[in-house]
Each structure stands twice: as C-alpha cells, then as structure tokens.
Amino acid sequence: MTATPTPAPKAEVVTPLPRPSSRLERFVRRQGWVVGVALLLGVLVLWRSSQIPAFGAFEVRGIVAGTMTLALLAMAQTVIVISGGIDLSVGAMMVLTNCIAARLMLEQDLGPVVLVAVLVVVVAMLLSGLIGTVAVVSGVPDIVVTLAASFILAGLALIVLDGPGGGTHPRFQELLVGGFDEPLPATLWLAGIFLVVWVPFKRSRLGIATYAVGSDRAAAFLSGLNVGRTRIAAYVLGGFFSGLAGLVTTAFTGSGEPRASIGATATLTSVAAVVLGGVALLGGSGTLLGPMLAAFCLALIPALMLGLGWDPNYAEVARGVIIIVVVMIGGLLQIPRRAR
Amino acid sequence: MTQPLLQTTAVAKTFGPVVALRAVDLSVAPGEVHALLGANGAGKSTLVKILTGVLRNDSGTVAVNGEPVVLHSPTEARARGLAPVYQDPALIRDLTVAQNLRLTGVDPGDVHRELAAMDLDGLDLDEQVRDVPLPFLRMLDLARALVFDPQLLILDEITAALPPDLSERVFAIMTRWKQRDRSVLFISHRLAEVREHCDMCTVLRDGRNVASFHPGQEGGESQIVAAMLGEASAGVRDVARERRAARERDEEEAPRLVVRDLLINRQDAGVSFEVRAGEVLGLAALEGQGQDRLFEILSGNVRAAGGEILVDGQPVAARHPYDAIRRGVVLVPSNRLMALLPQRPIRENIAVPLFNRLRRWGPINAGRERRQVAEAVTRLSIDTRAAAQARRLSGGNQQKLTIGRWLAAGFRTLLLFDPTRGIDVGTKHQIYDLIRELADGGAAIVMFTSELREIGLVCDRAAVLHNGAIVAELPPTASETDLLTAAHGLEVTAV
Numbered sequence: 147m148t149a150t151p152t153p154a155p156k157a158e159v160v161t162p163l164p165r166p167s168s169r170l171e172r173f174v175r176r177q178g179w180v181v182g183v184a185l186l187l188g189v190l191v192l193w194r195s196s197q198i199p200a201f202g203a204f205e206v207r208g209i210v211a212g213t214m215t216l217a218l219l220a221m222a223q224t225v226i227v228i229s230g231g232i233d234l235s236v237g238a239m240m241v242l243t244n245c246i247a248a249r250l251m252l253e254q255d256l257g258p259v260v261l262v263a264v265l266v267v268v269v270a271m272l273l274s275g276l277i278g279t280v281a282v283v284s285g286v287p288d289i290v291v292t293l294a295a296s297f298i299l300a301g302l303a304l305i306v307l308d309g310p311g312g313g314t315h316p317r318f319q320e321l322l323v324g325g326f327d328e329p330l331p332a333t334l335w336l337a338g339i340f341l342v343v344w345v346p347f348k349r350s351r352l353g354i355a356t357y358a359v360g361s362d363r364a365a366a367f368l369s370g371l372n373v374g375r376t377r378i379a380a381y382v383l384g385g386f387f388s389g390l391a392g393l394v395t396t397a398f399t400g401s402g403e404p405r406a407s408i409g410a411t412a413t414l415t416s417v418a419a420v421v422l423g424g425v426a427l428l429g430g431s432g433t434l435l436g437p438m439l440a441a442f443c444l445a446l447i448p449a450l451m452l453g454l455g456w457d458p459n460y461a462e463v464a465r466g467v468i469i470i471v472v473v474m475i476g477g478l479l480q481i482p483r484r485a486r
Numbered sequence: 487m488t489q490p491l492l493q494t495t496a497v498a499k500t501f502g503p504v505v506a507l508r509a510v511d512l513s514v515a516p517g518e519v520h521a522l523l524g525a526n527g528a529g530k531s532t533l534v535k536i537l538t539g540v541l542r543n544d545s546g547t548v549a550v551n552g553e554p555v556v557l558h559s560p561t562e563a564r565a566r567g568l569a570p571v572y573q574d575p576a577l578i579r580d581l582t583v584a585q586n587l588r589l590t591g592v593d594p595g596d597v598h599r600e601l602a603a604m605d606l607d608g609l610d611l612d613e614q615v616r617d618v619p620l621p622f623l624r625m626l627d628l629a630r631a632l633v634f635d636p637q638l639l640i641l642d643e644i645t646a647a648l649p650p651d652l653s654e655r656v657f658a659i660m661t662r663w664k665q666r667d668r669s670v671l672f673i674s675h676r677l678a679e680v681r682e683h684c685d686m687c688t689v690l691r692d693g694r695n696v697a698s699f700h701p702g703q704e705g706g707e708s709q710i711v712a713a714m715l716g717e718a719s720a721g722v723r724d725v726a727r728e729r730r731a732a733r734e735r736d737e738e739e740a741p742r743l744v745v746r747d748l749l750i751n752r753q754d755a756g757v758s759f760e761v762r763a764g765e766v767l768g769l770a771a772l773e774g775q776g777q778d779r780l781f782e783i784l785s786g787n788v789r790a791a792g793g794e795i796l797v798d799g800q801p802v803a804a805r806h807p808y809d810a811i812r813r814g815v816v817l818v819p820s821n822r823l824m825a826l827l828p829q830r831p832i833r834e835n836i837a838v839p840l841f842n843r844l845r846r847w848g849p850i851n852a853g854r855e856r857r858q859v860a861e862a863v864t865r866l867s868i869d870t871r872a873a874a875q876a877r878r879l880s881g882g883n884q885q886k887l888t889i890g891r892w893l894a895a896g897f898r899t900l901l902l903f904d905p906t907r908g909i910d911v912g913t914k915h916q917i918y919d920l921i922r923e924l925a926d927g928g929a930a931i932v933m934f935t936s937e938l939r940e941i942g943l944v945c946d947r948a949a950v951l952h953n954g955a956i957v958a959e960l961p962p963t964a965s966e967t968d969l970l971t972a973a974h975g976l977e978v979t980a981v
Contacts, residue, residue: 163609163622164613164622166608166610166613167610167617176614351589354589357578357581358580358589361579361581362578362579362580365576365577366578366589367540368576369586369589370559370561370564370591371589430579430580431580
C-alpha cells in the first residue's frame with residue numbers, strides 16, 4: 147500500500163472581491179439605530195406637543211433642561227460601556243458632585259462659583275479614573291468595582307451634605323439651564339459638548355482604541371494597544387460627563403440633595419438609555435448620540451402618560467415595555483445581517 | 487557561515503500544569519523561507535506568540551541578528567523586525583479596516599499600496615471588518631504586516647483559510663521576501679505547500695524541535711510525517727483490533743445515522759456518510775476543514791446550509807440540541823468546559839441531562855438520581871476526590887465526565903469531537919476502551935480525532951474530510967501516512 151502525493155493543482159478559480167457596499171447601505175447599517183431612535187423621539191415630541199395647547203419655549207426648556215442630567219449620565223455610561231465596562235456609580239457620582247457643588251457654591255459670587263464648577267468636574271474625573279484604575283489593576287469585574295464605588299460615593303455625598311441644602315448663584319443657573327422660557331442654553335450646552343468633546347474624541351486614536359478595547363480586548367492587545375490605559379481613559383471621560391450631570395442638577399434645582407436612591411435610579415435609567423440608544427452592552431459598538439436621544443425618549447414617556455390622564459405609576463411599566471419592544475425590534479432587524 | 491536572523495535556544499513555556507514548549511532550538515537564516523511544522527498541540531502557536539511578544543518564555547533565549555532580546559509586546563517585536571500574521575485575524579470587528587490600521591500606527595495608504603501589489607486594490611478599507619470575508623481579512627493582515635517591512639515575516643497558517651488563487655499571491659510575497667534577503671517563518675498543515683515553497687523546515691513534537699531538514703529533498707514529505715508522528719506507538723494495546731475481531735458485523739442492519747449531501751457551507755460539495763449501531767466511524771481532517779461545524783450541525787446546535795440527516799431512517803431537522811438529544815444523538819464537544827458546569831459538582835453535571843428523563847415537573851427523585859449518577863461514576867472510574875467542582879478535575883476526568891453525562895441519560899448515537907485532546911496516555915486508553923464498550927453496547931459513534939493514530943486504535947472505518955466534503959473512506963488499517971495524504975486532499979492509491 148503506497149501513497150503517491152500528487153502536486154496540488156494550480157490556481158484556476160479567481161476568488162471574487164467582496165462587493166463594496168454603497169454609502170446608503172453603510173449609513174443604514176451604522177447609523178440606522180440612531181435614526182430610528184430620533185424618529186421615535188420625533189413622534190413622542192409631536193405627540194406631547196399635541197397634548198399641550200400652547201406648546202412653546204417654556205415646555206421645550208422644561209423638557210431639555212429637565213432631561214439634561216439623564217442625557218449626560220447616559221453619555222457617561224455610553225463611553226464606559228463602549229470601552230467594554232459598565233459603571234454602576236454614575237448616578238452616585240452625580241449626587242456627590244451635586245452635593246459638593248451646592249455646598250461650596252452657597253452664597254458665593256459668580257466668579258468663585260464658576261471656579262467651583264470646574265473643580266467639581268475635575269474631581270469627578272479623578273474619582274472616576276480612580277475607580278477605573280481599581281477595576282483594571284485588580285482584575286475585579288467592572289460591575290463589582292463600580293457597584294461598591296457607588297456605595298462609597300453615596301456615603302461621601304452624605305458626609306458633604308447631611309440633608310437637602312446648599313445653593314448656587316442664580317446667574318450660574320441661567321447660564322447652564324436657562325430661564326423658565328429659554329430653551330437655548332441647555333440645548334446649546336448638550337450640542338456643544340457633543341461637538342466639542344465627543345466628535346473629536348471619536349476620531350482620535352484614543353477614541354478608536356476605546357472601541358477596539360471594548361470590541362475585543364485580546365485583538366486590541368495584539369494590535370499593540372495599551373488596554374488598561376484605554377479603559378481608564380474611558381472612565382475619566384465618563385467622570386467628566388457625570389460631573390457635568392451633577393453641576394446641571396445643582397443649576398436646575400438650585401440646591402444639593404444627598405439621597406442615595408436618586409443616584410441608584412439615575413444609574414439604572416442611564417443603562418436603559420444606553421440599551422435603547424443602540425449601544426451593545428458587550429461593548430465596542432454604538433454612538434453617543436443614540437443614548438442621548440434615548441434619554442429624551444425615556445424622559446418624555448411619563449409626561450405623555452400624564453397628559454393622557456393615566457395613573458403616573460403606569461409610566462414606569464410603559465417605559466419598561468417600550469425598552470423591551472424597541473430593543474427586540476432592533477434585534478429582529480439585525481438577524482439577516484448576522485446570517486451573512 | 488552567516489549569522490542566523492533568528493535564533494531561539496532552549497525556549498520553554500508552561501501554562502500551569504501544561505507544558506507547551508519544553509526546549510525549542512530554531513534557527514532561521516537570512517533569505518530563507520523556513521517552515522515550522524508539527525501536529526496539533528505541538529507548540530507552534532505558542533512559539534509564534536513568544537516570537538511576537540504576546541507571551542514571554544519561561545526560560546531559554548531568543549536572539550535576533552545575534553543579539554539576545556526580550557520581547558515585551560507586539561510593538562516591540564515589530565520594532566525588532568518580526569511581524570506576524572496570526573492564525574486568527576488580529577483585526578477588531580466593530581471598527582472599519584482603516585480604523586484598525588490607524589490603531590496600529592499604519593497608514594491605510596501604505597496598506598492600500600501593498601494590496602495593490604497583490605492585485606487586491608478593489609478592497610474597500612472603509613468597510614467594517616465584520617463585513618469583510620475571512621480570506622480577505624487574512625490578506626489585509628498580511629498587507630499590514632508587510633507595511634512594517636519586517637526582516638522576518640511570520641505566517642501562522644495563513645493559507646488554511648485561503649482559496650488557491652489567494653494562496654498563490656502569498657507564495658509570491660514569500661518569494662519576493664527571499665529575493666530581498668529577508669526571511670519568512672511559514673506555518674502550514676499543507677505539506678505540498680511546504681515542499682514547494684520552503685527552503686528548510688523544523689518539526690516540533692511535544693514542545694521540542696525533533697528534526698530540521700530541507701523539505702524539498704527526496705522523501706521529504708514522508709520524513710516530515712514521520713517526525714510529526716514520532717516513533718510508532720510501540721506497546722500500545724490495539725483496542726479496536728481485539729474488539730473488531732470479536733464482533734460479528736451485521737451488514738443487513740439499517741444504518742443508525744445517515745448523512746446525505748450535508749452542506750457545511752453553502753459552496754461546499756457536501757458531506758455524506760453512514761454509521762450503523764455498534765460501529766465507530768473515525769473522521770480525520772486537517773484543521774479548518776469544517777469538522778467543527780459538521781459536529782455542531784449533527785448535534786442540532788447549528789443549522790446546515792443544505793442536505794439531509796436521517797436518524798433511524800427518519801429525517802431530522804433539529805432546531806435545537808434538545809431535538810437531537812431526544813432522537814438519541816448526543817455530542818461530546820472538544821471544549822470540555824463548554825459541556826460541563828465547571829463550578830458544580832460531578833453529581834449535578836451527570837444529572838443535568840438526566841433531568842429531562844427523571845421528572846418533567848416537581849421535585850427530582852433524589853434517590854433515583856443518586857443511583858444513576860453513582861453507576862456512571864463507577865463505570866467510568868472517575869476519580870471523585872475533586873467531586874465538588876468539575877473544573878478542579880483533571881482533563882482526563884473531565885472528559886470522562888462529559889461522556890458520563892450521556893451515559894446516565896442514555897443515548898443511541900454519540901458524536902465525539904477530539905475526545906482525547908490534552909489527556910495523558912493512561913486515561914486515553916481508558917477512553918478508547920470506553921468507546922469500544924459503548925459501541926459493543928449498540929451505540930453508533932462518530933469520532934473526529936486530530937490524532938490519526940486513534941483511527942487505527944479505536945475505529946471500524948475512517949472517513950476523511952477535506953474542504954467540507956468526505957474525500958476518502960479508508961479501512962481502519964490504513965496507515966497514518968495514507969490518512970494524512972488523503973487529509974491533504976491528495977489521492978491515495980492502491981488501497
């Protein structure tokens with residue numbers, strides 16, 4: 147019994163290059179979800195405006211300024227989720243920065259108040275970076291580290307301010323969230339942060355690295371990235387957003403509120419906004435715009451229920467149902483793609 | 487004598503109790519295409535990872551151009567002139583190709599030029615990686631490595647995923663590199679490629695380099711196979727032959743499992759085979775010929791692109807492993823920890839597939855469960871010292887447990903995927919015995935093995951899978967050389 151190996155046949159078949167996808171296909175594939183959320187938001191806004199006889203600047207300001215904190219927290223959560231982590235302390239971070247700001251800003255002039263504002267954001271970035279460092283260095287899962295951190299931050303908030311109190315400068319409030327019928331400041335701030343912080347970040351090497359690390363840590367490492375440092379950077383950026391959320395709370399309410407339950411609810415809602423905004427909880431995909439718009443959708447639902455004359459308690463049920471239904475529809479739409 | 491471009495001396499690496507590399511001496515001269523060969527698990531990929539800064543060797547030295555180096559990261563390796571194309575594309579799926587390139591500090595324009603040189607400039611770099619077919623990802627990875635203009639290009643099984651025309655382009659690059667007095671370390675299971683394109687080859691076995699010679703020389707191929715396999719399995723008890731002799735084969739019996747023109751991938755020719763009760767069919771294949779997916783399809787985990795599966799003459803369209811299990815078709819996968827509940831005790835691991843049979847609703851009959859579990863444990867002689875957590879069992883005992891789960895639950899057709907990978911010799915033989923015993927008990931068994939020796943030891947028949955199709959059916963007495971030849975897609979004459 148002998149084997150005679152014959153030489154491998156020479157190449158004859160030519161493997162065709164993959165068909166390049168058109169711009170439209172690519173846009174639908176990459177931004178489709180965001181467009182969907184934007185449409186949902188548009189419908190909700192129209193619906194809401196039809197409920198109120200005189201839908202104008204006052205209502206718009208109410209919606210934008212009132213949802214700004216949630217939108218900022220959703221952004222904080224998004225950055226960290228994209229990097230492959232999850233941060234259960236964003237809400238507590240917001241509460242803590244709110245308390246620090248309210249305590250230090252009480253009866254101060256505008257100058258020191260602005261200084262405090264900058265300081266508070268820097269503190270939030272440092273703390274969040276520290277939390278990220280602990281998660282990266284210890285190897286303990288992000289969810290555990292940040293959950294523990296949320297208790298610490300909530301405790302610190304109560305040490306800073308042992309009950310509702312503190313205050314801020316009225317001019318600072320107007321600058322950040324606008325007067326009662328000025329929707330512009332809040333809108334501009336959100337749009338500005340998106341354009342000045344996120345757009346350059348996403349195009350930067352660090353931004354691409356953040357997506358890379360969230361998508362596949364091993365492959366990112368093999369590409370020569372510093373995985374740990376990238377993850378920590380995502381936490382720092384997340385801290386920037388949650389610090390801003392704390393400031394906006396201070397400006398919107400004009401005081402500090404150390405109740406831990408506020409932070410916990412805000413954290414969970416931020417995760418909901420991330421999911422609804424089309425960011426994969428596994429990391430590596432999604433945009434900041436989706437969760438930002440999703441935050442507004444989530445905030446509009448209770449108002450709509452109220453307008454319909456429903457028991458506001460059902461609003462939470464409706465929110466939950468909407469999240470599940472939307473994400474389910476999105477999943478169904480993506481099945482044909484996976485089969486490729 | 488010229489100084490070698492790359493020289494490793496007694497490089498060793500262990501992962502906990504597993505020794506991946508014992509002592510590897512490898513020397514690659516400038517202007518040489520050097521093949522690194524070895525059976526699965528011989529240590530090729532570990533060596534590549536050490537050479538590219540992904541892993542650090544425990545002992546031994548790596549020298550580049552005569553200078554000893556310690557490579558801490560892939561970036562450092564690239565700076566030293568060692569650029570790899572890994573077995574799995576190191577591209578991040580959620581990013582576009584261009585973003586991936588910028589991440590590693592590579593200008594997409596440079597890559598585009600390299601692609602153009604390979605006549606692949608139609609590839610759009612703004613596509614997301616997840617939308618680019620695998621062969622082209624490999625070519626992209628290659629183009630990216632070329633941009634670094636490495637002194638040593640390391641190609642880890644690049645041709646395994648490539649159609650012939652793209653493979654030719656890779657060979658052209660290798661020739662070009664050689665002409666520029668640079669070197670290539672080429673890893674492949676395709677011996678024809680090695681013979682044709684390599685100047686030297688080094689064969690690894692069990693973490694050592696066992697031979698280095700010119701593969702193109704007369705009898706080079708058989709020399710490679712001999713070095714890869716090691717000395718013939720001396721003193722090994724031939725389980726199958728004993729049993730086969732004792733067994734009266736009833737050819738009239740209807741086959742238990744019939745697979746007809748099953749398409750693993752849409753463009754394949756299709757897989758067809760039959761297994762009867764009491765028969766062990768051995769499946770031999772090189773890596774990446776579709777065997778993983780074939781087993782997943784048979785076990786109801788994945789749906790086939792086409793074709794038919796008949797169990798006891800009835801067509802099966804399993805939508806879920808549960809459907810297959812109900813028809814008595816069970817899978818023992820290669821990744822044992824995937825099949826087991828690693829944190830749970832032996833008892834629960836065996837009992838989980840039983841639950842469906844013991845009781846549909848309400849509490850589980852603890853006494854009956856305990857009896858069946860104890861039976862399985864004794865029959866398999868599982869070492870129960872680490873009974874509390876399956877993950878603390880040794881690999882061999884874990885493997886027995888994955889088989890044992892089905893033993894207690896009962897099955898008619900058993901799919902074994904590389905059941906002895908990473909198991910010590912003694913336990914291997916217990917498992918061989920067990921497989922024969924199960925077959926004698928009336929089970930039909932399909933076994934894929936990456937150790938060709940096992941075909942002769944355990945199986946009644948061998949089928950060779952190549953490129954998503956059964957290319958040969960051989961008797962169990964076929965030599966390993968014949969099996970390997972067929973597995974390379976070559977003709978086996980005079981069987």
